[in-house]
Amino acid sequence: MNEHLCDRRLIEYLHDTLSPADRDQVDIHLKTCTACQHRLDTFSATAEVLTDVLQVAGRQVTPETDRSWHRIWEHRKKQRISPLAAPFTGLARHAATLGIVLLMVAGVAGLLHTLAVTGPASDQTPPTPTLAPSAAPISVPSPLPYPSNNGRIGSVSILILGPDAEDTPPHGVDALILLTIDAQSESALALWIPSDLYVEPDGLTPQRVGDIVSFEDVQTISTSLELTRRVVSDTLRMPIHHTVLVHPQAFIELVDAIGGVDIDVPHPIDDRRFPGPRGTFEPFSISAGAQHLDGSTALHYARTQAIPVSGFDRTARQKQLVLALGSHVLRPGVLSHLIAQAPAIWRTVNHDIVTSLSMSEAIDIALATASLSLDDIDTIDLQACCTEPDVVSTIGDVQRLNTDAVRRLTEHDMEKEE
């Protein structure tokens, strides 16, 4: 062993995490290499100093143990008097989780849909930058086979599609979001796919991805959704397990089903140019202060492009709304109502959601994502990073995928911090 030992090996040696054979090798090397012995001594001394420093720093704060216990005790007392403190069992638990996942998937999808239809809020015209050569790899949940071992969900990818909201029946899909939920790392990624992404389906003419879904009848929708799933999966080279087609009406129905949502509107909104059907306008206004919103108003609140005050844009409102919905659903009274109403809710939204998810798969996802906060969802706009505008004579304007940029996206390298 002539070469010097790397830092990692020395630190593993210091921490005694090497195999006996590796440890012996390091021992032999250290006997003859003073440079490595010197570095090992430095790591060891640094570790000692670090331990001392952290001990001293930790002692600078005084834990208020009694006050902390009092707060915990108050919390536990409330849990005990709540009729929902008893653990859910069997069907009731499944019904509850099913209800929550329906709200999660459909609610988030609905909001993402509205955001996608009208574009990013803070930046009305998203640019298409080139990928900087020095860009660091982005950590994203790595797509894994579904389901994973032990019957538990590992990572699941769901393609959420939003049909053209202004036309009935819709002409196509103008919002596609690939939602990847990684249960292990309790994170999720919403990958925004432009509807004019150029794709070449096997056996079909090249087209925009948003034009694949056909709304002629139920059977056609299902078939074309499956085709879209396959094409997007092949194009991005990412596994996609399920599709969910969400009409905005589903979001309205879900919010109404839980009795509306309470929002504290920080600034009044008066949007005279809120888009209506067929190019018309449907003015929307709302006063500042505490408001109880029904489904339709909540959707308007999420979709309006008015920005009365800097920072209070559509993204901020949608996030506020999603979090308010989340906390509303988890209230004891609402949750019990939801449990009772889960079958009815399923029937209601069933008309406006077309999905390949079965009830049991929805429950699996619900169980796996029980601790996933909506705040844990990162969003990446594919058009902003990985496509280039182009014109195809037979189609018109399209976005062509930069496969190298996509590959970088999927490189799951959490070790690069430098």
Next chain:
Amino acid sequence: MKQDLIERALRGDELAAQELHRTYHPAVFRLAYLLLRDSADADDSTQEAFIYAFTHLERYDPRRAAFGTWLKIIVTSRCRDLQRRKRVKWLSLQELMRRGQEPEDTTPEHQPSSVLESMGLQQTVWNALNQMPDKSRQALILRYYGDMSYPEMAEALRCTVNTAKSRVVYGHQALARLLEQQGISRISQDDGQVGDTP
């Protein structure tokens, strides 16, 4: 004794739960404080961790970790959640690329404590620690203050064991670079003091 307390707490014995809390709260709170560098946030995270632990006490497996370590794993997770909530989460890729990596916390409010101020090398190390990227800093804290094994760190940080090891190595390397910028070429084992950069 501790296992007895845990079993009694599992049966709903509030006094046993309080005793567990009294025993472990200081260490758990201090770890949260070092991770977050804010006592109010540390207080909130610690409370959340204990509420979670007492609500899911049946999930504790003494074969996997000591009870105190289990609590530290939970509080680390809560601290990370809190940090994530405080960050702007709805990032575009552009923003991510502009950052290039996770944002470093170089805010000036993490000022040295009065005791550390009088301790020369320790003060310099503390300052350097606070200039490091969060992931590496937290890994060093869990290893050298939390006394966690790599598998325990991996569970707390929700990463692989290899990644946990890498973060500790990066932490050492980053610390060495930062100290060198302060004129400290290396920390000597002989006297626990420093060698000056020539």
